[in-house]
Amino acid sequence: MSKVKYYYDPETLSYKKIEAKRGKKIRNVFLLFTAAFIAGGLGAIVLLNLNVVNTPKELSLERENKQYELQFEILDKKMSQMEEVLAYIEDKDNNIYRSYFEANPIPEEQRKAGFGGVNRYKNLEGYNNSEKITETTKRLEVLQKRLVVQSKSLDEIIKLAEDKEDFLAKIPAIQPVRNEDLKRMASGYGWRSDPFTKARKFHYGMDFSAPTGTPIYATGDGVVIRADHRATGYGEHIRIDHGYGYTSLYAHLSRYNVRKGQKVKRGDLIGYVGSSGRSQGPHCHYEVWKDGDRINPMNFYYGSLTQAEFDAMLHASSLENQSLD
Structure with missing residues (x-):
């Protein structure tokens, strides 16, 4: 219930009830709603800018980003494992297989050389995670090249082994008379x-x-x-x-x-x-x-x-x- 307001009339030496005008009431209500609307809009803008409240689209994008980050972490671990296994194979290839068949070892710089090109990764620039994406792409390409080099080396070792087997069978190796x-x-x-x-x-x-x-x-x-x-x-x-x-x-x-x-x-x-x-x-x-x-x-x-x-x-x-x- 609204309060009743009075004012003092010095002529009659008495208090009289204040009667609010209808137009003024409407104006006050309008001003109140306007102020509330402005305050609400400003509050919404502030909240959105402070990332306190996210839109459904933003929430969806945030979930996708987290999923991508998880996939990057998994990919990084898998590449690290592949690099370890490949390094072990490369070491055996150089120090055992190629040594046994008297073949020159493959230099480290040849196995792990990157790729040239000034703008090779330009299409990966301009994103929030451009640095991580570019680095991962470089690692994958180097890993791919190392696999190709190792594959060719193993093909060569197989050929050398076949030649060695043929060589050992052909060269004189026993007495002509028992x-x-x-x-x-x-x-x-x-x-x-x-x-x-x-x-x-x-x-x-x-x-x-x-x-x-x-x-x-x-x-x-x-x-x-x-x-x-x-x-x-x-x-x-x-x-x-x-x-x-x-x-x-x-x-x-x-x-x-x-x-x-x-x-x-x-x-x-x-x-x-x-x-x-x-x-x-x-x-x-x-x-x-x-x-x-x-x-x-x-x-x-x-x-x-x-x-x-x-x-x-x-x-x-x-x-x-x-x-x-």
Whole structure:
């Protein structure tokens, strides 16, 4: 209930009731509503600017931003894990795989090099999280490049492994005559006394003394390039091309078991001991050639001798005795 207001009339010496005019009442009500509206509007503007109250759209955008931030954190952890795993693989690749196959290691700067271009990331600028987005993009691109480099390196290692396996199967690696069939290793590589002239002469192979007809075996995979008696002094002999610049020669045979152009495997029977050509007794004269030069066959018996047998043969081959051819 509204209060009744009075005023003092000095003429009548009494209090009289104040009667409010209708127009004034309406004006007061209008002013009151206007003031309330202005105050409410100003309050709303202040609240909105102070982020005390958010609109539904702003609330939705805020939720999306928080979701994006969470996804960035997850992505960052995953990239860190991938970088750790890849670094482990790269280390093994450089220090084990490539080292084993005698391949040069891949430099760190080549693996982790970034990408050029002044405006490469210009389209990522102008956002609240531009710095984070740009940095993440750079990390992803470097990681992608490291994966490509490592993938190519592993392809190369596979090829090297295949070549190594082929190489190890082809190069001479066993004796041409088995130990149980040998009488003795008669003469080695080096200066020896010629059995016919008694002069000191360089002997370019190793002589394995054995009875006539003793089997002779291919010392590595390859292709027979000669099986004839047309080479001076060698008599009936066989030559096998092993690839990689290696050739093996087996001389003074009684007969051979292969023909020119035939492919053979290590351990295949190719001929038999004899004394054909310039020979003083039944034996297999064995030579190993590398890129056209005759080298010491003693270095190629790792596939058939124990350490003790190798040491014994090394001692026998070093003696400057008389050769059998």
